Amino acid sequence: MNAGSDAQKIKNDVVTAGRILIKRGICEAFGHVSARLPGDEFFVITPKASMIFVEGPEDLVTVNLKGERVEGQNQQPLETWLHTCIYRKRPDVGGIARTHSFTTSAFSILEEPVRPVHDFGAILLGETPVFPDSHLIENEKIGTRLADFIGPMGTAALLRGNGTAILGKDVIEATIRAVYLEESAMLQYKALKIGQPIYFTVNETRERGTQLLEAAHIYRAWEYYKKCSL
Amino acid sequence: MNAGSDAQKIKNDVVTAGRILIKRGICEAFGHVSARLPGDEFFVITPKASMIFVEGPEDLVTVNLKGERVEGQNQQPLETWLHTCIYRKRPDVGGIARTHSFTTSAFSILEEPVRPVHDFGAILLGETPVFPDSHLIENEKIGTRLADFIGPMGTAALLRGNGTAILGKDVIEATIRAVYLEESAMLQYKALKIGQPIYFTVNETRERGTQLLEAAHIYRAWEYYKKCSL
């Protein structure tokens, strides 16, 4: 596969990712998803309008690492800086989901991290902390602060009163992490209401998360959620 | 656009608002929505039957500020006075949603206000208090009391054991506020069950709410919920 067909596949995956996140209510009127293009200097992102209106790759916007639109007829989202600043700092990251999943939002306004309690939640590889600033990530300064907060190894952050940012090596991994972060939060929350959940240990999280991140498992989940989104 | 086409657009928006509120379960068998017509002396309102049966502008009823039907073949709702009395007192209000959203109802029977905890909830611009009288708003006297309770700046009230009244500068704003008031209540509630939510400060609420009330954001939400209601 050459760079051109790679780019085309990536764009198609972003369109599918948008459908999955909309279908599951993880994004509604707001929220978007992006993926880095081959060559590392550009990324594609869903446009300013709700992702429910994305019909194909032609609706996406291509942005450079200065945060400038370089291709696409639609406007880029106000919070493009969330993506730009993370891609700059984290060369290992190839996809980002910026969601408003509901139970994670509850943890965010409690300033409590989401912590793995089950197999699928281990895919985050550790706990997901709360970035305490409720502002939109709409300029370079706050975008850089968020990227610093996530750090060199983080996989996601809750944004207080304002959803989540979730990272992956590609948009498929970011999307499945977005789905399972919410499921993990739901399960932790459900258990907390009637007792004390047994959190996964660091070793348990690493072992189970690494296994689930193998391509065969991730694609299995991706194919399932894709099918559900049709 | 002349007054005639304005009026037509407003009526179409009321029909769409009804569909959105029904689709999301914010109104079911009961509840209705209205909008002031150009010239300020009349408003249109969904009829007495459930809004699920509203198919187009021809199903709406036009009412004057004395609470009398002046146009339309359908009966007006029993609680038309809720709308009449608010439009009288609040010239800045162009749309009202009278809903039975579920989680807001739980706060109403606790006599606890809904308070902003996240970005979308800030659209109410402050906390939403509980009107303690559980009677239907079916006459001028209780309608006036409710309008006084909401006051010159209020955006909404919970009615104890009986749903909500939500105001906007137009029916679009009132509808999006109705959706986000319920979401805000859900999030506050969810957090309260396992801890103490960090409520938005007065400044944070004003800043984030004002930003979200900009036309581009409100229409983005409106277009999303409209699409979902089809």
Place this chain on the structure above:
Amino acid sequence: MNAGSDAQKIKNDVVTAGRILIKRGICEAFGHVSARLPGDEFFVITPKASMIFVEGPEDLVTVNLKGERVEGQNQQPLETWLHTCIYRKRPDVGGIARTHSFTTSAFSILEEPVRPVHDFGAILLGETPVFPDSHLIENEKIGTRLADFIGPMGTAALLRGNGTAILGKDVIEATIRAVYLEESAMLQYKALKIGQPIYFTVNETRERGTQLLEAAHIYRAWEYYKKCSL
């Protein structure tokens, strides 16, 4: 309308009632609904199989007040005695819904009554107590005990670990009560989790319930839920 066309309307209403209860998950694999026929000596009831398979009046079974099938090709439900014994004791009752609505079930296993907290819940006209015996209502003895427990004025009972029995002057009233009893339980439950709900007073319940039981309101709700069930 003569007795024949009355009977036909009643049978059609039972079919619609079944659809409404299935659609809302108030009945699933189990549960059934019945209505007294003109003349007071017989009632029609949905058959032994799940109501999801009821397609028309021809699927119903006619039963006399000795609990014997007198018409219909399908088998009558095991718990026909629940209906028989209530119709015997309560000449004012014209319809009965035997459901497994979920939140009412939670109150039943807590042996806590459902108490009106909002407008729609007042339609039960008072609190709904828990019949403590978890056996199926499958013979005359336990059926009579249940009818005695409900008494001359009761509108419903929770059956511990086994759903509910809900009465109405006709099957329409019984069905709308079944819907609002569950909604009432949901609201009471939701409030109880974070505080102390303000229960409707006896007077408030009587006043609001009586108003809601007027034909115009009940039919409005019936038309809405019927539309949702198509």
Place this chain on the structure above:
Amino acid sequence: MNAGSDAQKIKNDVVTAGRILIKRGICEAFGHVSARLPGDEFFVITPKASMIFVEGPEDLVTVNLKGERVEGQNQQPLETWLHTCIYRKRPDVGGIARTHSFTTSAFSILEEPVRPVHDFGAILLGETPVFPDSHLIENEKIGTRLADFIGPMGTAALLRGNGTAILGKDVIEATIRAVYLEESAMLQYKALKIGQPIYFTVNETRERGTQLLEAAHIYRAWEYYKKCSL
């Protein structure tokens, strides 16, 4: 019916079971279901991919009691050993559902058993304990430990942080038990949040469970859930 047509019926039931579990969200991307074939030396199981992609008996895999695939073009699941080891130890078991139902998962991470509180939950015939190891059941050793944990009489186990294993005399019984185990967990959970549920006694559980396990009742439920899954 000869062994061949028996086998065909069993395979069709496994396909239906998969649809039921997917439709209700009891299995999503992961989880699978199996049934023993006549002669007791082989069982059929849904393949490695999500059950949402199972279209007919030709998609199933036949496995022997050494855990080896003997027929079918698809790969068998990683956790085939869960099934193999239970079928080896329990000749009375003819069907197994391996699910990730959500509320049971909450009990599993609390290491709290699910205990019957209502009629349908009695179908488990007793409480469902938590197997404390969070590893996948992906080899003979852990499969044997799980089968030993369930023992000669057990009907199900929760797997900490990793779903459930549910047994039946055939795949129909296993499937209906999977549905009602989740419902039972939901009800116990709902009651626990606001009080102390009255658990069914050992006698009550045995009596009600045995009644519900009669073919007529189980098939009634199976036909309902099958209809819902179309």
